[in-house]
Amino acid sequence: MRAIQITEFGGPEVLREVELPDPVAGPGQLLVRVDTAGVNYADTHTVENSYLSRSSLPMVPGAEVVGRTPDGRRVVALTENGGYAEQAVVHEHLAHDVPDGVSDVQALALVVQGLTAWHLLRTAARLTAGESVVVHAAAGGTGSLAVQLAKAFGAGRVIATASTEEKRALALELGADAALDPDPASLKERIVEANGGRKADIVLEMTGGPVFDASLAALAPFGRLVTYGMASRTPPAPVEAAKLLARSQTLVGFWLAHCLGRPGMYHEPLAELLAMTAAGALRPRTGGVYPLSGAARAHRDLLARRTVGKLVLDMTR
Structure with a gap:
């Protein structure tokens, strides 16, 4: 089968197309003939070996696939790597049937990024009706869904940040009440201004560095900052527990x-997201469809922040 394999850690340049033996499913596993594989920002960390879980070599990257099982089921599934290939082995309990009316790209947008957005709001931040929500990287795969879900879940005001005018326009189209440039300079003040002079109740933060610092400064008493990534590769300043106590604030990792x-x-939650999508109540965004051989280009585009929405690899190309 065709696959993308890495034999050394590094940037997009280490992603190479190769021929590998077909995988074999073991007990409790399913073999999936992959039609489309998802590309996530976390994959760039995996290839660098800078992710939360360490990688081993050689490795076929890719954490999510849509395809057919031997008995003809169309499923979306998470993988323990191995997704950038024409066939993948997945744990049976992580395979979920895809309903009619939901495309491959939409399903892939939901299984990692949609579930992440759902849990950021429901599980980590515990959003209640009327609260304000700041969504950083609001034109990306997770951010674009978080904007929509925050509105659907009853947020009072959704403030998006995105790096270009085009991306900010997309965030507004998806339902954000305001869209800001994420430049850390005066970001705190601009968030407060966009929220009608009040600090924010919830911030969903995946950039790290000074954006994290400004976001924490913009958090209201009893506010929750949920951190779920570090795209800048720059750690934020240390957070003192006494300052959280003094402001009745919560810092949550997810x-x-x-x-x-x-x-x-x-x-x-995945069934809820798929049903919302099939009904047209949730609109996962397609950010780019690449051939399998274009995996390195997809990673370069992600790292350069040239993309919006969900990126996928089409195994037929």
């Missing part, structure tokens, strides 16, 4: 991996 295998945290 990693989707901790939801897998826990009752009610995978299939149930």
Whole structure:
């Protein structure tokens, strides 16, 4: 089968197309003939070996696939790497049937980024009706869904940040009430201004560095800042517990991996997201469709912040 394999850690240049033996499913696993594989920002960390979980070589990257099982089911599934290939082995309990009316790209947008957005709002931030929500990287795969879900879940005001005018326009189209440049200079003041002079109740933050620092400064008493990434590769300033105490604030870390295998945290929210999408109430955005051989280009585009929405690899190309 064709696959993308890495034999050394590094940037997009280490992603190479090769021929590998077909994988074999073991007990509790399914073999999936992959039609489309998802590309996530986390994949760039995996290839660098800078992710939360360490990688081993050689490796076929890719954490999510849509395809057919031997008995003809069309499923979307998470993988333990191995997704950038024409066939993948997945754990049976992580395969979810895709309903009619939901495309491959839409399903892939939901299984990692949609579930992440759902849990950021429901599980980590515990959004209640009327609260204000700041969504950083609001034109990206997770951010674009978080904007829509925040509105659907009753947020009072959604403030998006995105790096270009085009991306900010997209965030507004998806339902954000305001869209800001994420430049850390005066970001705190601009968030407060966009929220009608009040600090924010919830911030969803995945950039790190000074954006994290400004976001924490813009947080209201009893506010929750949820951190779920560090795209800048720059750690934020240390957070003093005494300052959180003095402001009655909560700092929450979130990693989707901790939801897998826990009752009610995978299939149930994914079914809700798929149903919302099939009904037209949620609009996952297609950010780019690449051939399998274009995996390195997809990673370069992600790292250069040239993309919006969901990126995928089409195994037929």
